[in-house]
Amino acid sequence: MSDVLARLRAMQAGDVPVTGGRTLAYVYDSGLAEVDRVGREAVAAYAGSNGLDPTAFPSLLRMENELVAFAAGLLDGPETVVGTVTSGGTESVLLAMQTARDAHPGIERPRMVLPSTAHAAFHKAAHYFGVEPVLVDVGPDFRADPAATAAAIDDRTVLVVASAPSYAHGVVDLVTEIAAAAAERGVRCHVDACIGGWVLPYAARLGRDLPPWTFAVEGVTSISVDLHKYAYAPKGTSILLHRTPALRRPQYFASAAWPGYTMLNSTMQSTKSGGPLAGAWAVVQSLGDEGYLDLTRTVLEGVDRLVAGIAELPRLRVVVPPDSTLVALETDGSCDVFTVTDAMARAGWYVQPQLSFGGHGPTLHLSLSAATAAHVPEFLAALRGAVDGAVAAGPVAVDPGVADFVRALDPATLSDDDFDGLLAAAGLLGDPGAGIALPEAMAPVNALLDLAAPALREALLTAFLDRLQRP
Numbered sequence: 001m002s003d004v005l006a007r008l009r010a011m012q013a014g015d016v017p018v019t020g021g022r023t024l025a026y027v028y029d030s031g032l033a034e035v036d037r038v039g040r041e042a043v044a045a046y047a048g049s050n051g052l053d054p055t056a057f058p059s060l061l062r063m064e065n066e067l068v069a070f071a072a073g074l075l076d077g078p079e080t081v082v083g084t085v086t087s088g089g090t091e092s093v094l095l096a097m098q099t100a101r102d103a104h105p106g107i108e109r110p111r112m113v114l115p116s117t118a119h120a121a122f123h124k125a126a127h128y129f130g131v132e133p134v135l136v137d138v139g140p141d142f143r144a145d146p147a148a149t150a151a152a153i154d155d156r157t158v159l160v161v162a163s164a165p166s167y168a169h170g171v172v173d174l175v176t177e178i179a180a181a182a183a184e185r186g187v188r189c190h191v192d193a194c195i196g197g198w199v200l201p202y203a204a205r206l207g208r209d210l211p212p213w214t215f216a217v218e219g220v221t222s223i224s225v226d227l228h229k230y231a232y233a234p235k236g237t238s239i240l241l242h243r244t245p246a247l248r249r250p251q252y253f254a255s256a257a258w259p260g261y262t263m264l265n266s267t268m269q270s271t272k273s274g275g276p277l278a279g280a281w282a283v284v285q286s287l288g289d290e291g292y293l294d295l296t297r298t299v300l301e302g303v304d305r306l307v308a309g310i311a312e313l314p315r316l317r318v319v320v321p322p323d324s325t326l327v328a329l330e331t332d333g334s335c336d337v338f339t340v341t342d343a344m345a346r347a348g349w350y351v352q353p354q355l356s357f358g359g360h361g362p363t364l365h366l367s368l369s370a371a372t373a374a375h376v377p378e379f380l381a382a383l384r385g386a387v388d389g390a391v392a393a394g395p396v397a398v399d400p401g402v403a404d405f406v407r408a409l410d411p412a413t414l415s416d417d418d419f420d421g422l423l424a425a426a427g428l429l430g431d432p433g434a435g436i437a438l439p440e441a442m443a444p445v446n447a448l449l450d451l452a453a454p455a456l457r458e459a460l461l462t463a464f465l466d467r468l469q470r471p
């Protein structure tokens, strides 16, 4: 038995670390080992519990209500506010949209108005639930444009979306104006605070100047906020809050149309592990309001030091001053972010490349954690080295033949043969029809993807994942 766990740990050693503050996407690290331990033990204690039935597992119901109450306090929820713990940001977003759609059964071809910077989870929701996304360009400051948003609302609109903040650029949309425009038309307004919802309220208390975005803003009908991001909880929890029970009601699904138990669900899952909920509850109880205030102070000081340090670095700049803990960097063209990303990985730092989009070049995404703050000088030194190396190496070369091949591909008809041809040209193909290994260097792959239009990127990456997921 102990051999199994040893094998597990050996495999895990190849993953990016989830503690230590050197992984600047996907994981959020408080740096507090004791809090992590309590969270892990709570997950383990509830791994077999089933959140399907609160009458059988009343402790899960109690923990859920306590977490929702904490979040409601943080987000200026009125007396009427209600909420549900979900499995993550995407599920909260899916449910916000499903609820908005089902509140209007009379609208045959529903639409939602999204800033172009809204998280891809909204596109997934549109795809799953048959709601047409109406995309609105953001302004030069990367914030959603309230006038353009208002103009895009029509009789078919069931939801208007704003971000607090947006993932790619880290800025908070002008929620007051956007929610007012939605309310004027009687349309719901969802604020996606999945990544910022547990940071921004503390940032405001610490005196940071931020546009308002919580339930204090009239017209905001729902907010999503993830516990597994800046509440520093183990993975698998987010909260979707609605201003009133009536707004939440279409979220519930019940079916008595079979001979078994009447299925009654508030989320997309039916059977669901109690582990993540218990883990989140334990972490939130351990840290409490003061704990989060301290962690927010720490991480924001880290962001300030990072932004000041970047200003001293040649060849890199911050795309837009960050409103919270997310920073996007761009180069001056003398090097490419993909080579920088790989060099950072070799130096032990995980940073996330973002491909060119909407007339803007590729960027580097950094999600800072409280645990990163103390290491900002080391991070900056590594970044300087990575940039120098990338300048010396020159921009990552994409073989012109491969580039032409990619440009000629039609995403609507990408066949297995096309994809095999591309993998072979990129030197990634193993045995025909078999799986492929993860590439050593990502820069050539990212540079290739960067040449492709979004629809082709989607098709290529889907084919790539399909090849990776072979037993």
Ligand SMILES: Cc1ncc(COP(=O)(O)O)c(C=O)c1O
Residues within 6 Å of the ligand: 088, 089, 090, 091, 093, 119, 121, 163, 165, 166, 167, 192, 193, 194, 195, 226, 238
């Ligand atoms: C603003 C925003 N919304 C939604 C999501 C989706 O969350 P998840 O990855 O937990 O499904 C994210 C993830 O980073 C996010 O930043």
